[in-house]
Amino acid sequence: MFSRAVLLLFVLLQSFWLSYGVTVYNQAGPMNPTATSGSSGSQATLGNVGWISALNAYNNVRLQPPALPSPMPSTSFALVLPNQAQHMSGLSIPQRGDFYGFSIEMSVVEQVIGKNASFIQVPFLNLLAALTDRGNDVRIRVGGNTQEMASLVNSLPNNAMIAKDSSVVTGSVSTGQTPTLDYTTELLYLLANVSSLVNAKWYLGIPMNDTTHLRLQIAELGDAILGDNVLGYQVGNEPDLYASHQRRPDTYNVQNYFDEFGVMVNGIHDDKQIKNANKLVAPSLQGTWKAEDLWATGYLDAYSTSISVMAMEHYPDQNCAAEFPNGGFGDIKDPQTVFPNYLTHASGVQMVQPYLNSAGIAQQLGKEFMMFETNTASCGGFPGVSDSFGSALWAVDYGLQMAYSNFTGALLHVGGQNVSYNPFTPPPTNLSLFEKWTVGPVMYSTIFVAEALGTSNTSRVVDLNANGGNEFTPAYAIYEHDTLARIALVNFMTEQGGVGSYNVTISVGGGTTGEATATPAQVKVKYLLAPSVSEKDQVTWANQTFGGRFAADGRLSGTEVIQTINCDQSANTCTVTVPAPGAALVFVSAAAQAGDDPSATQTYSTTAVTNRVATMTIDPTALAHSNGHMGDMPLAGTSKGGANSATSTHAMLSYSRLFYLLFGLVQALFWFR
Numbered sequence: 001m002f003s004r005a006v007l008l009l010f011v012l013l014q015s016f017w018l019s020y021g022v023t024v025y026n027q028a029g030p031m032n033p034t035a036t037s038g039s040s041g042s043q044a045t046l047g048n049v050g051w052i053s054a055l056n057a058y059n060n061v062r063l064q065p066p067a068l069p070s071p072m073p074s075t076s077f078a079l080v081l082p083n084q085a086q087h088m089s090g091l092s093i094p095q096r097g098d099f100y101g102f103s104i105e106m107s108v109v110e111q112v113i114g115k116n117a118s119f120i121q122v123p124f125l126n127l128l129a130a131l132t133d134r135g136n137d138v139r140i141r142v143g144g145n146t147q148e149m150a151s152l153v154n155s156l157p158n159n160a161m162i163a164k165d166s167s168v169v170t171g172s173v174s175t176g177q178t179p180t181l182d183y184t185t186e187l188l189y190l191l192a193n194v195s196s197l198v199n200a201k202w203y204l205g206i207p208m209n210d211t212t213h214l215r216l217q218i219a220e221l222g223d224a225i226l227g228d229n230v231l232g233y234q235v236g237n238e239p240d241l242y243a244s245h246q247r248r249p250d251t252y253n254v255q256n257y258f259d260e261f262g263v264m265v266n267g268i269h270d271d272k273q274i275k276n277a278n279k280l281v282a283p284s285l286q287g288t289w290k291a292e293d294l295w296a297t298g299y300l301d302a303y304s305t306s307i308s309v310m311a312m313e314h315y316p317d318q319n320c321a322a323e324f325p326n327g328g329f330g331d332i333k334d335p336q337t338v339f340p341n342y343l344t345h346a347s348g349v350q351m352v353q354p355y356l357n358s359a360g361i362a363q364q365l366g367k368e369f370m371m372f373e374t375n376t377a378s379c380g381g382f383p384g385v386s387d388s389f390g391s392a393l394w395a396v397d398y399g400l401q402m403a404y405s406n407f408t409g410a411l412l413h414v415g416g417q418n419v420s421y422n423p424f425t426p427p428p429t430n431l432s433l434f435e436k437w438t439v440g441p442v443m444y445s446t447i448f449v450a451e452a453l454g455t456s457n458t459s460r461v462v463d464l465n466a467n468g469g470n471e472f473t474p475a476y477a478i479y480e481h482d483t484l485a486r487i488a489l490v491n492f493m494t495e496q497g498g499v500g501s502y503n504v505t506i507s508v509g510g511g512t513t514g515e516a517t518a519t520p521a522q523v524k525v526k527y528l529l530a531p532s533v534s535e536k537d538q539v540t541w542a543n544q545t546f547g548g549r550f551a552a553d554g555r556l557s558g559t560e561v562i563q564t565i566n567c568d569q570s571a572n573t574c575t576v577t578v579p580a581p582g583a584a585l586v587f588v589s590a591a592a593q594a595g596d597d598p599s600a601t602q603t604y605s606t607t608a609v610t611n612r613v614a615t616m617t618i619d620p621t622a623l624a625h626s627n628g629h630m631g632d633m634p635l636a637g638t639s640k641g642g643a644n645s646a647t648s649t650h651a652m653l654s655y656s657r658l659f660y661l662l663f664g665l666v667q668a669l670f671w672f673r
């Protein structure tokens, strides 16, 4: 009873803190596209603390935007698009708004998701809500390398949910040893609780490090505790790296894996506690083996009935020499040198190319085909690249390229504090809750892609090969319910000497489309913007932002701005400007425009969690029921005392300090009770 009361108090205090914390956030001030970064307050100070900026998630590396391409692409070009899908060739299969999700390394769950089922990270909930508002649900994989060594235990010291057990270490010395991971059932209850607050669906990993002693508990518990909120179980993570990670003999090959996977499948089917035995995710190759070589073993004939998601894991590059200086990876790569590799449509095109055949096979078999773990670069990403606006544009283009190529989803990886590619990173662990979250530019890409695809499950995507196929100015069209709904435009260039932006003249119907002209009277446009591709803090989506580094609570703040562009219906044209750098989402059809009414999209339901008045009652079911009814709650950012009130920040800050002190006191009470 006592501990329950303390917990309640705990959550209350946290919410008190957070509601005031909004003001701290506002200190960073409104977005000013022309100002340089590293603005004010706690943000700059924290970035200057040596041990913090030494962690890759908070690095201060700032690169030079590449020079304008030479020759320059045309900065004025036309897109003539049929209004009806039947007149457009090359459309993808129907895609869902939850296309982009997250892959969260199992070892960082406590930091990112929550300490236990009763202590959930509110910024994490807010970030998910920003996506579920746009894409219906969000898919999250909890796993990674650490899933392979994970074991269920009854309890852990200090009531912990997850603990690394460094006494048992596997893997090679040169490429890092993975400590084994112990977890308790609390992990599953935590995920269930998250799903009760936001529409999150989970993929879990069944360890495959030892096929003579199967550890299937995660699936037994997953089925029992998560029910329909678990989408599937990944069996084996990057088996084509088992040998090089010294987890299998050097001779380990596709046939050995085929055999071992069979052992896993049989074990899973024999376990009567596992209901979802046919919802496996495999083979999750990293790319060292060609998928076709595995298919040639008869793998799909043998196992496809057990597999619901055919998965691959791939990053376009690696930064392993930085992470493992003695790992035989050669010289450390220079982020400035690799930067341009991400600022081009060619990156996404190259990424999907090896998988087109397999995506087609998956479609024939009626399976999902997912990029189950991906991001800018493995081994932690490139500081200055992976956390720059350039990576946001890269991920928009890559995501839409995967959708066009008939992938059915992609999960951006979230590592720990020492990787630079995270979509979101909690504050450094041993710091107080003052220092808030850092939202990475790729988080905005997930929002962009969710809005581009919408919630109808009918969106089909086509790469328009725009501007003569120029790599710096890609464009995609999205047909929904068989009608042109939205157009996505990307500009990878950074303006220099007033040059870099482009104008695209859109015509719907007419021209060569074989249709009557159908250009609407106006289109609406949302922009993803930052001052340059190397920007790390000042990123906006439709003028809203999650805030700069150390300044996010997971909610978009600021006034949403949706541009209305009048078209010339007699000429059948609409001209949309795409700034350099930037991405534009053009809402073309009446339905797409109506769905994007700002008053309809600003429903960040879980802001309730951070609302002081609302959390007074703290009943989690009340939070769940507040979904979609945020009009009733004083939203920070629109209400008195919210993000937009610039009043007495100092007083607020000291309140926060006070609450934090109390917070620590309560914590101490709890431990020593």
Ligand SMILES: *[C@@H]1O[C@H](CO)[C@@H](O)[C@H](O)[C@H]1NC(C)=O
Pocket: 007, 010, 115, 116, 117, 118, 119, 159, 667, 670
């Ligand atoms: C949950 O985690 C919080 C924060 O670490 C801790 O204070 C609390 O005791 C934990 N609750 C349970 C039930 O373990």
Ligand SMILES: *[C@@H]1O[C@H](CO)[C@@H](O)[C@H](O)[C@H]1NC(C)=O
Pocket: 117, 118, 189, 190, 193, 196, 620
């Ligand atoms: C989370 O889960 C625990 C255990 O299942 C439950 O007692 C608690 O009420 C839940 N809390 C929230 C915030 O949903």
Ligand SMILES: *[C@@H]1O[C@H](CO)[C@@H](O)[C@H](O)[C@H]1NC(C)=O
Pocket: 148, 149, 150, 151, 168, 170, 180, 181, 209, 210
């Ligand atoms: C697999 O992982 C478990 C749990 O960490 C460990 O106890 C076991 O020794 C490992 N087995 C092999 C063959 O590596």
Ligand SMILES: *[C@@H]1O[C@H](CO)[C@@H](O)[C@H](O)[C@H]1NC(C)=O
Pocket: 054, 055, 056, 322, 323, 380, 418
């Ligand atoms: C973080 O990664 C870098 C390599 O990028 C490494 O040199 C450093 O030791 C790591 N820091 C920690 C705390 O692991």
Ligand SMILES: *[C@@H]1O[C@H](CO)[C@@H](O)[C@H](O)[C@H]1NC(C)=O
Pocket: 090, 091, 092, 093, 356, 363, 404, 405, 406
């Ligand atoms: C995606 O699937 C559709 C439907 O089968 C097909 O027409 C299209 O060519 C495929 N796209 C690619 C890039 O393979």
Ligand SMILES: *[C@@H]1O[C@H](CO)[C@@H](O)[C@H](O)[C@H]1NC(C)=O
Pocket: 051, 430, 431
């Ligand atoms: C937090 O951890 C860092 C790195 O381990 C250390 O340098 C620093 O002193 C710690 N700070 C506090 C307040 O404990």
Ligand SMILES: *[C@@H]1O[C@H](CO)[C@@H](O)[C@H](O)[C@H]1NC(C)=O
Pocket: 096, 136, 455, 456, 457
């Ligand atoms: C879209 O698909 C999801 C997942 O399958 C489903 O939950 C949702 O209801 C579907 N939405 C519509 C509008 O059919």
Ligand SMILES: *[C@@H]1O[C@H](CO)[C@@H](O)[C@H](O)[C@H]1NC(C)=O
Pocket: 075, 076, 501, 502, 503, 577
């Ligand atoms: C785009 O169109 C606007 C409005 O007509 C014009 O002012 C601007 O110069 C054009 N930009 C380019 C790059 O053509």
Ligand SMILES: *[C@@H]1O[C@H](CO)[C@@H](O)[C@H](O)[C@H]1NC(C)=O
Pocket: 030, 031, 543, 544, 557, 558, 559, 561
């Ligand atoms: C964009 O947001 C900022 C910060 O909220 C606000 O000051 C500004 O007025 C907004 N821009 C427009 C055009 O509304």
